[in-house]
Amino acid sequence: MATYILRRLIQTLGVVILLSYVCFYLMTLMPGDPVELMISSNPKITSEDVARLRSLYGLDQPAYKRYLNWVSQISSGDLGHSRTYRVPVSELLGPRLWNTFYLSMLALTFSILVALPIGVYTALNPGSRMDSIVSMLTFFGISMPSFLLALILIIIFAVQLNWLPAGGTETIGADNTGLAGILDRAKYLILPVLSLSLQSIGSFVRYARGSMLDVLRQDYVRTAKAKGLSYHVVIWKHAFRNALIPIITIIALSLSSVFSGALLTETVFAYQGVGKLVYDSIMGNDFNVAMVSFIISVSMVLLMNLIADILYGFVDPRISYQ
């Protein structure tokens, strides 16, 4: 077990390092490096100034040297400054990470709470009218891009009905402490959570139904019924607990897609999460912020995948990590 975790950790670290270099290299290929931006903002700049600025920022060095410089700077604890927000990156990142964490965890919890009962119910009544309606709806749920659903929700609930805010994280200038603060945040979270969870609800329902149907066909369920156990005990103790194993895998695997979706949802709703930070900083040529927020968010997803894999071993005792 320990060696398995260690091996996976090293692999994850390898992916992160490789990805950070690729990302760093790609950033050098993006339009507008810091000096180019200074040139465009100051027409009187001379070519000697440009050359001096380039060597000052180290832009005349090859990409791998700049990458190594950047890594040594990061590892000494200095994440750099944001050009757009004029604050240290570390100050910017903390609240953003929490916002995204709330959003994705709420969406994930919401989709599990909605999807599991529906999945189990349709599996217990296969072929019923409800079953075919649900399978139709899940199909549309899976095919619906999250940003599209977000736009439609804004049109209905913010523009037409004017019930909920069209975007933002919290009411600016309002008292954000205690219960009032939580309720205020909740108002801004309803639409993003709804739009982010629909796709995962669709896929969770399908997996829950499939896995439950599969388990109900097993010999041990028949044995339990033959023993004369009550319906409830058979369904919940024998069938459901075993059906959960593949469902947990799917939930763990969907973490990265929830995070991907979160970037789009945050952008549509102007929700101040780390996904919006990644997008905004790339669009605004804010390289320090872009690199750090991108690497941190990707590493978080990879780490969560790893944790899910390890937890999986506790849920299913048949799995051994060799």
Place this chain on the structure above:
Amino acid sequence: MNQQTQDQQNIQSMEQAQPLWKMILTQFSEHKMAVAGVVIILFFILMALFADLISYASGLHPHRQNVSGRYLLPFTYSEVGSSEKETAVENWINQNTEVAAQLQAEIVGKNLLSVSEEDALYELALMPKEEGQEILKQIETVPSSFNQMLSDFKKFHPFGTDEVGRDVFIRLIYGARVSIGVGILSTVVAALIGLLIGSLAGFYGGWIDSLLMRLTDALLSLPLIPVMIVIAAVDLQKVPVLADFVGSGYESIIKMVLIICLFSWMTVARLVRGSILSLKEREFILAARTLGCQDHTIIFRHLFPNVVGPMLVSLTLGVGSSIIFEAALSFLGLGIMPPMASWGNMLTNAQEVIYKNVWLTILPGLMILLTVVSFNFMGDGLQSAVDPKSIKR
């Protein structure tokens, strides 16, 4: 008696050997939603193929802007502003001086308009379309280019216009070309990459297998949208090979296809590797080998038909997700670049324009949703059709 003969016929037809594709087709046509999906997809593809013809027939142009006809609702008419009309008439007169003089003389000569000869055509262009048509009817030969210009001044917009006055209907049709085209092209290329990598890993095993599969797993675990955004933001002019495409007008399409390919070959690769690993051990492969079949016979006659079914399914489902990726990146302003229309980039300004005209968001969104649902239903139908366990005979 009648019942009996029918039964006999049924039994006879069941005893006849059917080719595999026929069985798959029968099975597929039983999935009603899948058939509906195919019909919708074919309709959209035909629409995309005949986009130029539709544009010609309707007189609508995907890039033509009109400042005085912005945010129009569906089923409305737009009219260009008077200053644009005047410039257009001036240009026309300069291009066709003789014809114009003739026309002007005729209008004033027949006393249809009580203005000087120089102003006649301008006056004609500025008045409402119906009145103008009335006057032109009384003239024997109206030059077709003049008529064309007049009819360009007033347009019917079945789906309204967008924030710069472009017609939404024709942009949706040209958008179908880009969106479905990018979706299909990138999925096919990704499937070929996946086929290559999956079969390499499956055939050779050993370190090649573990290297390729580590790569596949690593790519699968990444949150794709953030990674795609980083790549999509790259300036093509700074990339050696791709810089040649800059300025050809297609660079954003090429970039889009490349990015989507890069991140969608993994499912096919895993599928192919898995099938090959399990097929290698099966009896019919052993039998073929014992009979002395050569490697390429085994690959093409025995392995390939067994892999092609599941691959077709994942290809169809892949087109749906490629269309979503294209739409998402274009929506963020990193995909297909305007003026070229794609369903995704028609949504780019959606957050602002929903306050002015909700159709600008709903219509492209509906097209994306319909297409993706259709491809997914088609994939679902194919899945149950090619699965030998589910074939009912």
